[in-house]
Structure formats: structure tokens, C-alpha cells
Amino acid sequence: MLDQASPHSAIQDANGSADLLPEHHGESILAVFWRFKPLILVLVIIGTGVGYWRYHEKPTTYRATSQLMFKSDTPISLDSNTGIVRGGIPSGKLMQSLITSDAIVGRVASNPEVKSIPSLESSTEKQIAAMVRSGIHFQTLTDQSDSRDRMIAALNFDGRDPQLCVATVNAVSQAISQHFERERQSTINEVGELVRNAMDKLIREQKDLESEYLTFRDNADLEWNVEGQAINPYRERQFQLQSYRTELEHKKRELNSDLRLAINTRKLHRDPVLVAQIIGHLGSVVDEFEPLRQIVGPGNTAPDDLTLKKLEVERALIPLQIKRDQLELAYGASHPEVKSIAMQIESSQNKLNELNQQMSERIAELRAQSQRVDYDKAAREARDERARMAVDAYIRGLEAQLTVLAQDMSDIDLQIEKQKDEADKLKIVEERDASFNRQIETMRGLETQLEQQLAALNLADVKGGILVEPLLDTGQAYETGPDLKKDLVLFGMLGLGLSGLLAMIFESTAKMFRSAEEIQRELRLPVLTHIPLDEGRIQQGKGLVDSEIAKLDPKLSVVHRPYSPAAEAVRGVRTAMLFDRRQYNSKVFQITSPLPGDGKSTLAANVGCSVAQSGKRTLLIDLDLRSPRLSLRFNLEAKTGLTNVLNGELGPAEAVHQSPIENLDILPCGPLPANPAEALTLAELAEVFQWARDNYDFVIVDTPPLLMVSDPAVVTTYVDAAMLVMRIRRRCKPNAKEAISMLRAAGARVMGVVVNEIDDVSGGASYKSSASGSYQSIGYGYGDKYRRRYQQEAKTQDTYVVKGRHASDPGAMPGAPTGPVGEPGAYEREITDSEITDSFAPTVVPERRRTNVRS
Known part of the structure; x- marks a missing residue:
């Protein structure tokens, strides 16, 4: 059984288009x-x-092959000055282009061995060259990244003459070797000549430049040292004067410091001796003033000076102590050298202790003498006076020195400025000397590079550059095609x-649906279900099936084969109708198809049976007034039916036929009308639908195909929803689109599409209108042949015309036709609103009877 779409898989709007459809993924x-x-x-x-x-049809082809090795004795290198990669082997693509160039092909075309081939005796060199280009192939056998200085390649030639193939390969190998040899010689000679010319020119320019430089040095005011560097004598003198002035500046700062120290000390202390002693200890130029030094004397040396001297001596002993510790750690305390150093340290410490003792005694003696002098007042005053005079003389001396220093520094500044002006005048000469030196160095560098390049060219000439060696003889040509x-x-x-x-x-360009997704996408409608091909055999057990039901058409799979895939698919349509009833309160459903043979009548009969089996009172109305089928499906007599009701001969309840299926009634077509299209425009049809709505839960209407007649579009005004039945056949896509467009143009709300299975033999159908107003189809059964069969079985004639029950009263039906059927003006009127609203009185459906079932 084919897949079935869920009855509520899409929500439709009022025009029958789906608001939500499954996503289409296409077909692989x-x-x-x-x-x-x-x-x-x-x-x-x-x-x-x-x-x-x-x-x-192809001729036999041959191939001759050889292997060549390309090697370069010049290793690959990068010139740092030019950025050019030198040496190595060209790439495979470059070699392929080289082999097909005029340089190689021209040599091959003029090779005597090639021209002596019998098949080429009448060929020109141009034709031979074209033949070589078309047949020669070059293929590298080694990866160039593995070796930059060696490459192995295969040389092949394809042709129809085996002798020509061998001769061509040999000639190409020789031409390649000759080409590289001549190219190497030509390149070496050309570059060598260029280098030699450049060196000659450079040497001449260098000599001229050196001669010009010597002349410049003879006339310049500069001096040159032994290293050849230019010296400006004025700038040298300027640097010396600046150095001397720096020393005077330092001396001036020292004198200023001593002067400020002496003046400040004299202001702070009244004792001239103390002032002299402070100046003597702190001044930096005290030794130059003998009177002040005599006053300070050695007896006034501070004890701190002795301590400092002691520390200096001990500090001098530290390296000896460290050396002793290292030797003792390395060799032990008993090592002779360790003992020697220890003795030196001990002796120095003893001498220091003796010196300290002597100095202590001398200081005590000097202090005692100083104390004895202090008791002599006259001596003390004389000492103070000498100290005062010495301090004053010291201060005046410092001031005199500062004055002399200032004068000297002024004179030196003038000399420095003069030397600077003279040195600046020689600045242009210095720059020209530097320019001469740069040019000479540049020429020497170029000369060195040219010498190196010339040496490299001579080395390449000796080593041979790129060499070509055959690794595999050509041998005999072998067949390849x-x-x-x-x-x-x-x-x-x-x-x-x-x-x-x-x-x-x-x-x-196909006009046939391929899948349900394609139907949904093209028609914008959900696929309600797929009905598989049904065999049409009745399945019944012994004594379990009613004899009346057994007489029903075998195509009613819901009745005869309730467990078949086809019956299950029909129940899917029933489920969709129930959902539609719940959502839109629908009662009347129209079932139609684009073309005859799509199975609309069979589906309507099966759906009616399925809905009735669910307990719903169901009415099947056969509105296919051209080729009715429901009476045949249910084995009913077709003497009375819908056409009798439309003519007023019977009421709807009297025309209804009960079927053997519980809860299912059928309103067949009745006598075939001669004017089926006009019969569906009568106001009485609206009354029939209103009566059906009042007395049944579901009303299912079987209508003709849409693309054959206009009847289904007229019926859409009376129904709540419509379903389209179609088979997958040729041109089913445009037919289905046109049918849906007709329904939507008529204002119908289309529930969805029911796909009816088609076998491989069915094929397409062609149609035409018959003279009697019916439609025909090859293989479908519609047309005059089936019409005559129906009339013969139902005992009806073509003279039966449907006019409506008000036809006998011309005043009761405005716009009723006055002429006979088929003449101009017959049934050509519009239905008024009053006619549509006019309805039959409610009629109670009689109890079920079987009198209208054919035996």
C-alpha cells in the first residue's frame, strides 16, 4: 500500500489553497x-x-621511448646582490616548452637520420617539425624537490611508423644535448665579456678617481695620519683648549669651595686657631699655604685619622687572608704556602700594633705640651694672632687665584671660538675628502664582485654546466594503439x-507528477491519500455475506475487501471529511476529477459506504447526468432519480434508493436528460441540496470531469468542499492545474487531492464532444456506446427532457424557455435569488426498502 497523507496535514483557506504544506526536497x-x-x-x-x-577504424600506432638524465655541476645558489637563483636544473614544464620550441624541433627536422626515413622523403622540414611537435612527449620521473641538481625524464614519441619513432627520439635527445651545450657556451662567453668590459671600465675610473684624490690632498689645508684619515688642525687645537678650560673650571670650583669654607668657618668660630685647624683639615689647597700648615701642625692630627690609617692597613691585609683561606681549604692548614701567608699576616698585624702604640704615646706627649703652652697667656695671644693672620692670608690668596683663573678662562674662550671658526671653514673640504673615500671604497667593492663573477664563470666553463646523459637506449618501438x-x-x-x-x-519538461511532494508544491493542496491498484475480486466466506451485498460492484473494496490497502486508503478520505466537518461544519462534499477514467465514481461509492459504516446517515447523489455510474455500482434500477425530482414528478424522498449498506442512501441520475448542463442550473437543484442537508449527516456528490464539461463548476455553488481525484498519467500535471484553477475560479474550497493508482498499460486518453452532448473517451466507457447501453438497461429514451416541476406553469418560473429542446432560447436563462432560496418542504425519509434494487 502506498503512503497516505494525514487528513489534517494542511489547513486550507477559503479558496482551497493550503496555508501550510510539507517542505519539498526534490528528487535525486x-x-x-x-x-x-x-x-x-x-x-x-x-x-x-x-x-x-x-x-x-583507427590505424596502428607505435611508441619509442628513452630516458635522459639532466645534471648540473653548478650547485644551485642565490645571488645576494641581484636575488637571482643560479645553477640547478629547469622545471619539467620549462623542459616541455623547450622541447617543442623552434630551437629543438628545427634541429630534429634537419637531422639526416630523420630525413632519410622513407615515409618522410617527400615531406618538407616544416611538415616534419609539425609532426615532431604533435608526437613528442616529455615526462619527469623524479620530484624536483628531491634534487635540485639532477632530474630524470622520459622522452616518448608516438607515430604510425616504428622506424620514424626511434629516429625521432634519438634526434630529439641529440638536439637537447646540443642546445644546452651551445647555450652554456654562449652564456658564458657573453657574460664573461660583459664582466671583463665592466672591470676594465671600473679600473680606469678607479685610477682617475685616485689621481684626482691625490691632487685634492696636495691642495687641501687638512692633515692626514698614518692610517689615511683626514685631520682638521684647527679642530684638534679647539679640542685641546676645551680640555684645558675644563681643568681650569674644575680648579675654580675647588678654590670657590675652599673660599666659602674659610669665610663661613671664620664667621662661626671666634678662636683663630680652631678656624685654622678646621681649614687645615677640610681645605683642599692647604698645603700650598705654609703659614697655615705650620699652625695646624702634626700635633693636631685627629685621632680619627689614626683609625682610618689603621683600617687602610687592615684592608690591605684582606687579600692575603682570602688567599690563605683558599689555600687552606684546598691543601690544608699544614701546607707550606698556607703557613707562609699566615706568617705574613701575623707579622703585619704585629707591626701595626707597635705603630699604634707609638702613635698613641706621641699624641699624648703632644697634648701635654699643648696644655703647658696654654698656661702662658702671652704665648697664647701670639699664637692666636698668627692663626688669624694665616687665615686672612689664606682667604686673600684664594681670592687672588680665582681672579687669575677667571682671566685665563676668558682668554681661552676667545681662543676656542677662533679655532672653531677656522675649523668650520674646512668643513666643506672634510666632506669632499669623505666623498672621495666612499667612492673609492665602492669601486673597490664592485671590483671584488666582478672578480668573483668572473671566477664563477671560469669554474662553470670547467665543470660543464647542464649535461644531458642517456640512461636508456631507445631500442625498438612497441605498439600502443x-x-x-x-x-x-x-x-x-x-x-x-x-x-x-x-x-x-x-x-x-515532463508533464506528469512524480511524487506527492510535487503535487503539493504545484497544486498548493495536500494529498489526502493514495489509493493503490485494487484487483476487484470479492472476498467472502461461506454464509457470511448478504446476497444483496454480494451483488454490489466488486470495485466497492470497502464492502467486499474491508481489510485491503484500498479500503484503508478510502478510510483515510473519510477521516479527512470528518476533520473538515469538525472544522468547517461541512456536510456536502463534491468529488470530481480532471478527466474521465480517474476513478471519481468508484471513490464516491467507496467513501459513501465507509462514512455509512461509521454510523453517519449518508446520501450519495449522482450528478453526472451524462454518464452516471452510481446505479451500476450499487445494482439499482435507474427508472427514477434526480431528473424526475428536478421535473417535479417526484419528491426527493421518493426518488431516493436504499442500498444494502446500512445508513447509506443513493439518489441516482434517473432518466438521462438531453440537456444535462441546463438541468444543473435549475433552482430545483438547490432545493434538493437543502433537503439533503436537513435529512442527512453527510452528502457526497459525484460530478463529471472538470476538463470535459462545465457541469462540476456549476455544482460547486451547492457544496461545502470539493475533492479532486486523479490518476498519474501523461499530461496529468497541466490537467490537474487547470482543474484546480476551474474549481477555485468557481469559488470552491478544495479539501485536497486523492491520487488513484494507475497501471503501466493505461496511458493517456483523448476526448471529443459528441453530437448528443455527452463526452467520450477511448477506453473509459463514456460516450454514445455506453449511453445506448444505459438507456437499453434502464429503458429510457433521448426524448426525456429535464425542465423542472414548475415548467408546466409558465408564470411560476420567470425566464422559462418557450421553444422546444435544442432550439435557440431553450434553457438559456439565469437562476434568480428567489429560485435558489425556494426549497421543498421537509420530507421524512421512508423506512428502508429493497423494491428498487435490481434482481
């Missing part, structure tokens, strides 16, 4: 190819056949590609 290319597999298979077979024919497998695969693939292209073109 493999599925399209599988559908057109006969076409693909035929074209592939044709392609392989063409390949086999092509194989027999034609290749049957290659031709079969090639043309087979061409056939496959062409067939695939045609399959895609046919698929893109």
Missing part, C-alpha cells in the same frame, strides 16, 4: 536516471558500439553522459 538524480534506465541503457550500448567501430578498452569506456561514457542529459531534459 539517481532516481531520475533509474526512471529513464531504458534510454540510458540504449545510449550506453550505442556508445560502446560506436567505440568498437572506432577501434577498428588502438586501445579497445579505452575506446569502449570513452564512448560508453559519452553515451552515458548524453543519456543522462536527455533524461534530465525529459524530466524537466
